[in-house]
Amino acid sequence: MTSHAVGQLLLGLAVIIVLARALGALARKIGQPPVIGEIIAGILIGPSIFGTLVSDRLFPADVRPALAGLANVGLVLFMFIVGYELDQTLVRGRQRIAVSVSIGSILAPLGLGAVLALWLAGRHDVTDILPFTLFLGAAMAVTAFPVLARIVADRGLIRTEVGGLALASAAVDDVIAWSLLAVVVAVGTADGGLPWQVLGIIPFLVVMFRWVRPLLRRLVVARERAGRLTPDVLAVILAGLMISCYLTEIMGLHAIFGAFVFGAVMPRAGGEALRHEILERLEQVSVLLLLPVFFVVAGLQVDLSTVDGSALLELALILLVAISGKFIGAYAGARLNRVGARQAGALATLMNTRGLTEIVILSVGLQLAIIDQQIFSMMVVMALVTTMMAGPLLGWIYPRRIADRDVAEAERAALRGTAGYKALVVVPDAEARAAAVLDLATALVRSRRPATLALARLVPYPAAPLEIGNGLLEMNQAMTELTALAARAGNGPDVPVVARFSSNPADDLADIVRSGEPDLVVMADGQPGGTPLTGTVITLVAALPAPAGVVIARLGATRADAVLRTAAELAAAYQVTLVVDAEPPVARRLVTTVRELRRHGLTVREGRGDGGPDGAMVVAADSTAGANVVVLADGGADEAPATWAPRLGTANQEATQVNSA
Incomplete structure (x- = not known):
């Protein structure tokens, strides 16, 4: 040329x-x-x-x-x-x-x-x-x-x-x-x-x-x-x-x-x-x-x-x-x-x-x-x-209204599963956090039979989608990761999986919860939760301690029953001592429940849970987020986000929060 x-x-x-x-x-x-x-x-x-x-x-x-x-x-x-x-x-x-x-x-x-x-x-x-x-x-x-x-x-x-x-x-x-x-x-x-x-x-x-x-x-x-x-x-x-x-x-x-x-x-x-x-x-x-x-x-x-x-x-x-x-x-x-x-x-x-x-x-x-x-x-x-x-x-x-109805029916069929206790895990993108959230949910449903443990992920629309791709890459990757996590759950409960593209994760999560009607929702910190959800909602902030040493139930004036129930399920799952940390009025109100837990073979002692030994998990109401939130924490963590200190009352603890409706 x-x-x-x-x-x-x-x-x-x-x-x-x-x-x-x-x-x-x-x-x-x-x-x-x-x-x-x-x-x-x-x-x-x-x-x-x-x-x-x-x-x-x-x-x-x-x-x-x-x-x-x-x-x-x-x-x-x-x-x-x-x-x-x-x-x-x-x-x-x-x-x-x-x-x-x-x-x-x-x-x-x-x-x-x-x-x-x-x-x-x-x-x-x-x-x-x-x-x-x-x-x-x-x-x-x-x-x-x-x-x-x-x-x-x-x-x-x-x-x-x-x-x-x-x-x-x-x-x-x-x-x-x-x-x-x-x-x-x-x-x-x-x-x-x-x-x-x-x-x-x-x-x-x-x-x-x-x-x-x-x-x-x-x-x-x-x-x-x-x-x-x-x-x-x-x-x-x-x-x-x-x-x-x-x-x-x-x-x-x-x-x-x-x-x-x-x-x-x-x-x-x-x-x-x-x-x-x-x-x-x-x-x-x-x-x-x-x-x-x-x-x-x-x-x-x-x-x-x-x-x-x-x-x-x-x-x-x-x-x-x-x-x-x-x-x-x-x-x-x-x-x-x-x-x-x-x-x-x-x-x-x-x-x-x-x-x-x-x-x-x-x-x-x-x-x-x-x-x-x-x-x-x-x-x-x-x-x-x-x-x-x-x-x-x-x-x-x-039309979109019929498509939305079919989407809801497909998710309902996947999430409702068998009769019995139903838990929904909202899986984050990070692999380590996803595994921690799944382990927490598995521990909480371990004693319940029959039980269905469902995994869901809200896949955000790409900010700059590929023009030569077909839009399936993110969804295929999400489904592949969810399927691998479902296998991690082992031979326990059924593990259906659901993935959805989302431009409004908080509202879409509420739709999924309404469709599946789970008894328990487990998610990680930073995931959508702005819309009020039904059932018990637990939000994990830090990785769970391995091995778990003790579970501390820090009971306040709000949601003490949900806090104690969640803490007891975790203590039973990990076969560790449950420490009940409660002010006298709350302790007197729950004395019958504590006695019942001991009768079922759980080791329960009363006392202060401040600080806690290495490997301690703390369950407490989150006063900054309202009465519907409970918090789980690794009491042995050396550092913690400053924003979580007021929620636990202790400056050196990382946490998980639990929403209880």
Whole structure:
């Protein structure tokens, strides 16, 4: 390239970045995915509105090969992310319904699309009918998993049955659709028969899943050892990605299939932090530069100025087949599995999203000359319409009040569990504090049978969410950590888990408590608790002493019964002495209760609990927070937050607080 061409390329890239960010932000403001604005940005630069006036000035002929190269790099990075985001845990427990919905949502538009393709072939002088028919049918059948997942996450539907089924069905749909497209591409490039290189696909997949996947698991260990994603780890991933793309390219397939497969074999278990950091790194270059370049390259091929009355008929039929085929197929698959009519409609609406995934597929068809420029242009319009209609149509079919009701029912089913005593643990983000809160709750329910111990986490919406992520990373990480904590509870009570995205943790916690109706809520200091909660609420401030030496019940004028009950349960659980520290009027009122505790084998002595020995836990009413709060503390701690000193009456104790309604 000449120096002038380099300068022209750099200027064009600057225009692409600014236009893509501006229109992406505008799309977000009107409730649409940013990708809609970015696709429209590409179309604006193309010949549809201004002819070649803008495109020729920004991207003359000697610049376009470099532009196409950057677009292909952005394309393989995006397809790597699509494969990486697929998670088999999304399908777990929903296999039958997900497969049924996916097959329905593929077969109906595939069949209708193939029939439409036979009609279009005669109008567009298509000579190779088979690949054209198969390709158009496959393009009609695709669902954009990233866009669908973002809609599900933004609307809080992840933990509902509709959201779970949509994610599972879209994951299965992606695997089937990309496999089908691989066959179509092989047929389209075979000149009458399958090329010999395609025979290498099966051994390629075997090698990737059987040998490459275990090797990639070592990257999780390397990342954990370094404490972050190092340049070396990222270099290994990017090099492996490019090699995988090269191998599928020389097999006669497109490089995007190698990218998809490499993303699919990336480690999931224990690799949530690695996945999040990879997406963060890729976003810095992919979303800001490479994907907008891809949109522009695609937009240069879209020419809506040539759409006349005859082409409008074709566009109308394309929209009809794409929307109705996908909706009817998904709806029928859901209803056959006894999914409610409204929920099935919401599921079918979500499966109709196509977004960037559709543009990727259409670009492949155009590159391979399977479709012409006019059909490409009309199919891009179809992708925009089906993606833009998903949000508003979902709001009409499945309004937020019904979605909120389904969320509450799902949480109620998870939290209520078996009959008997129910405890809810609000799990903090920090691993050590989470374990301490769980240990405390386990100790408090140890003597109660039957008992259900439920774990919940309120996942805050990211302040700056990843644009190429689908919103599931934080939720998947939360569910993985909650499941690991549930295993820590051992063979004791049942341990269901619940996670919820939250923009108002205090109110959302109150909703969860109202839904589950627990007898006990245990949380850590600093977690939401502003809204009054029912039942007994315990807030842990410091780690529990190990081993516990003594439990001190510091009884005041308020909530003495709740304080003594909590202290006695802990003393019994840890098999240590209970020290009752009470003023004479309170001690006289509780003398019968203390006598009953001794009768049940608990060692109880009366006396002052100031200071306490190492390993002492102090339970006391929190006078600064009102009568509904009780405090637990490690009496042997050397230092304590100054704000907790007035609550305990002792300056050198760290604490846990307990709300008792």
